[in-house]
Structures are given as structure tokens and as C-alpha cells.
Amino acid sequence: MKEIFGLVGAGGYGRETINYISSHKNKLDIYFIDNDLSGTIVNEIEVINEENFNSIKSEVRYFNISIASPQKRKEIANRFISKGCVPLSLRSPTFTNHGFNKIGNGSIFSDFTIISPNAIIGDFFHANRYSQIAHDVIIGDYVTFAPLVQCNGNVIIEDNVYVGTGALIKNGSTKDPLIIGKNSVIGMGSVVLKDVSSNSTVVGNPARVIK
Template identity: 45%
Template sequence: MSRWFACASIVAMRNIRIAIYGCGGFGREIEPLASSMDADVVFVSDIPSEHGSVINHIRVISFDDLISPQHIDREVVLAVGSSDGRRNLAAKCKAAGLRFGSLQAPTVRLLRDNKIGEGSVFCDYSMCTSNARIGQHFQCNIYSYVAHDCVIGDFVTFAPRVNCNGNVTIEDDVYVGTGAFLKQGIRIGRGATIGMGAVVTNDVLPDVVVVGNPARVLER
């Protein structure tokens, strides 16, 4: 688990230079959160054919460009859905001395006494109520919520409309699919995947996939 921050660096609230690492679907979804606040935004891609192109009116640069004097002052927001992918990119950026920023849509509600790690992304109409602790590089997609007293690890992904009720503990690298319901007080182990629409009423072991209502381990 990461160290905790009283509040993430919400780059959407400041005029700043931002590099969104990843210009796939999620990157293109979150770019307007920064651009609408008059931030200077670029995409970063590891795909050579995309370097120098323009996607959704935003320039695409390489990692080598990012660490050049022209761009190294930018705050990096990771826009990769895979927790492993985000973890690898975070290590790469940190080793290069880059800083991380966070994004928060104007429709987000973050209530009292939450502690949120750096690199978080809260998309439109998402919510975190009170007294939650959230690790680094959390992605909270549209209409998802985190209720009171939850503890969420690093590199956790919430797809759209995730319903995370109070006192839930989610370890690192967990993916929670669209429309899933997490019962109050359960624990989800590291690296687990919660399937789309799953209703999770019991603890989930690390590195398993659960699906259905009630959620059961998917046999492979």
C-alpha cells in the first residue's frame, strides 16, 4: 500500500502542463477533464506510429520527448486500464524523475476526511463519501462510488457504475467491472477481478475472477 495523502494533486483545478500517458479509449475520455480547465495537454504513447500525430486535437509525443527539457516539467496522468500496465508505467516515470498529477471532473463529489494517493482519476459523476483511504493511481470511472471507511490499495480500477459500499477493503491491483455491487464489509484480495454486474457478498481471494449473482469464482 502507498503512503497516504490528505488530498491528491488535482491538476484539473490548476493551470498546468499535463501529459496523459496512453491515448486509447480511457485517455481520450479523460483528456477533456484537463483541456476544459485550460491546461496544456499532450498524449504520450509507446507506439512509434502514433508519435507526432494528433488525436482528438491533442499532440502525441514519445516517452523520450516527455523526458526532454521541453516536456519534463509536465505532470503525468496514467490512462491505462490494466493495473500491471499502470504499475510498469509508474515505475518507468518515477525512475525518470517525472511527477504525477491527478484529475477530477467538475461533477465529482469528494466529501469529508478522505485520503487519496497521487495519480488518481475521478471521472464524471463519481463519488467518494467520507473517511476512505485510497492508494496511488486509482481509476474511478463514471457513476462509480466509494462509500465510507473503505480502504483501497494501489492501481485499483473501477469500471463505470461500480457500487462500493462502506467498510470494504480492496487490496492492490484489483479490477472491478461495470455495474458490480460490493457488499459492505467484505475484503477483495490482491489482483482479483470482479466481473461485470457481479454481486459480491463474501470475501474474494487474491488473483481469482468472480462473476454472477451472487458472485462465485470462475473456474478456468
């Protein structure tokens, strides 16, 4: 019985990242999972809904999620895992991992993303194009880096944080890491120079709280 893989979301990011599964094409039947586009073909890949995916008889049903919202990604992941599906991480061929890093399940590393040594990254992390993570960074679960995010060393990013395109996060130190609290949003192009409280939205250079 052939194993299957489903990528939730047939939008722009999904159409980019589905290509990272190419090395598994001989082993897996591959689908997009998108309730709004179910029954169509997108870039030569069949689109089915969540119910149909979970009804396919397969030795293993692998999945990942190409949706930027941390909260939505968490809800979807919990549903699929409760049905016995298994997260499968996706890596661009141009992703660079400098080693000695711990990376959780279900992550996606897009084109030209880089991780320096000794980072710890949680489950279902998204690193969009050209994002970089420096040494000794700790990232929680369901965190999203939009394209071109630069995260310097000795930073702690808690769960469910969204970091917008082109944001820069200043380095902390071993004794005093810079901390971005859970459920926060870092606006596009923001320059984060100090800690961000949980459930906050910050924008600007330097980043300031607007919510």
C-alpha cells in the same frame, strides 16, 4: 520555462479524461503519450512517445495514465517516476467528494463519481463514470473501477484489483470488513457478498470463483 503534462494512452478513456486538465491549460503544455500514435494529432492534442516526452526540457513533467489494467499502469508509473516525472491527479467537475477522505497520487475520478466520508484510497486509482465509494472503504494502489461500480461501506480492496462495469460490492462491518485480495478481478455485473481471495477472478450473482 513552462511545465508540461502528458496523459499516457490516447484511447477512449484518455480522450475523455484529458478534458479534466482544462483548468491547467494556461499553465501547462499538454500532450498525449502513446507510442502507437506518436506523430499524430488526437482531438487537437499532439501525441508523442514516451522517449520524446521525457526528453522535453521542463521545470516539471507531470503525468497520468489512462490505461485500465492495474498491472500495466503500475509498470508505466514506475518508469515515469524513475525519470523524475510527477503524478497529477485528474478530477471531473462533476466528481463529488464528501470530505474527510485520504486520496493518493495519480488518481482519476470521472464524471459523476462519488466518495462518501472517511475513505482511504491509494495511488493511481481509477473511478470510471458513475462509480460510487461508500464510507470507511480502504482501497489500495493501482485499483480500477469500471463504470457504474457500487462499493458499499467497510470494504477493503487490496492492490492491483480490477472491478468490472456494474459490479456491486456488499458492505462489511467495522469489526468484520469485506476483503477483496490483491490482483483479483471482479467480473462485469458481479454481486460480491463475501471475501475474495488474492489472485482470483469472480463472476456472477452471487459472485463465484472461476479462476
